[in-house]
Amino acid sequence: DAGVIQSPRHEVTEMGQEVTLRCKPISGHNSLFWYRQTMMRGLELLIYFNNNVPIDDSGMPEDRFSAKMPNASFSTLKIQPSEPRDSAVYFCASSLLVVQGPWGQFFGPGTRLTVL
Amino acid sequence: AQSVTQLGSHVSVSEGALVLLRCNYSSSVPPYLFWYVQYPNQGLQLLLKYTTGATLVKGINGFEAEFKKSETSFHLTKPSAHMSDAAEYFCALNRDDKIIFGKGTRLHILP
Numbered sequence: 001d002a003g004v005i006q007s008p009r010h011e012v013t014e015m016g017q018e019v020t021l022r023c024k025p026i027s028g029h030n031s032l033f034w035y036r037q038t039m040m041r042g043l044e045l046l047i048y049f050n051n052n053v054p055i056d057d058s059g060m061p062e063d064r065f066s067a068k069m070p071n072a073s074f075s076t077l078k079i080q081p082s083e084p085r086d087s088a089v090y091f092c093a094s095s096l097l098v099v100q101g102p103w104g105q106f107f108g109p110g111t112r113l114t115v116l
Numbered sequence: 117a118q119s120v121t122q123l124g125s126h127v128s129v130s131e132g133a134l135v136l137l138r139c140n141y142s143s144s145v146p147p148y149l150f151w152y153v154q155y156p157n158q159g160l161q162l163l164l165k166y167t168t169g170a171t172l173v174k175g176i177n178g179f180e181a182e183f184k185k186s187e188t189s190f191h192l193t194k195p196s197a198h199m200s201d202a203a204e205y206f207c208a209l210n211r212d213d214k215i216i217f218g219k220g221t222r223l224h225i226l227p
Contacts, residue, residue: 004159033214042219043160043206055213056213091159104150104162105160107159107160110159
């Protein structure tokens with residue numbers, strides 16, 4: 001299995017521009033998570049989906065952030081308009097939730113976003 | 117409320133020495149516990165997990181952790197540190213469908 005795939009790996013953009021981050025979860029996983037990691041705030045959960053449905057978006061910073069999961073194999077996180085304080089590493093993770101308990105989340109390599 | 121506390125944001129050990137990274141948790145229900153490792157410029161990688169059953173859990177790269185309910189702890193150990201173990205380690209607790217991460221402990225290996 002290729003693992004969780006994220007693109008792009010690096011993104012540099014100017015303030016005010018739209019940014020779209022992409023994620024392909026591990027095939028067969030039914031949950032997908034978007035995280036943001038910064039030195040100041042550590043690892044923050046932004047939103048997660050189960051069976052393509054958003055379950056909890058309470059971690060999304062503000063309306064400039066939106067996430068979609070149109071099918072089981074693809075998700076996007078969009079920032080519009082972007083601001084310098086959005087600079088961070090954004091991780092996508094997927095997992096398989098079963099009755100017996102969690103198997104753990106599997107993380108992608110991350111997208112390093114720099115907003116100038 | 118469920119939470120995870122990692123003691124020490126930085127830990128330094130000599131190569132060949134014992135590694136001990138501390139994690140305490142708070143949970144009102146039997147917890148599922150995890151340790152993740154993050155190497156520089158990479159995503160988090162699952163080291164090991166405790167769900168039910170045996171309280172001593174073995175993971176990858178020679179790491180293991182012991183679930184101690186009486187101490188609400190899940191410390192991570194490795195008998196002999198290797199330079200390649202230098203990374204950041206996160207203890208985590210499962211809550212519903214989400215995972216609560218600790219703030220991480222950066223492990224430094226001294227030659």
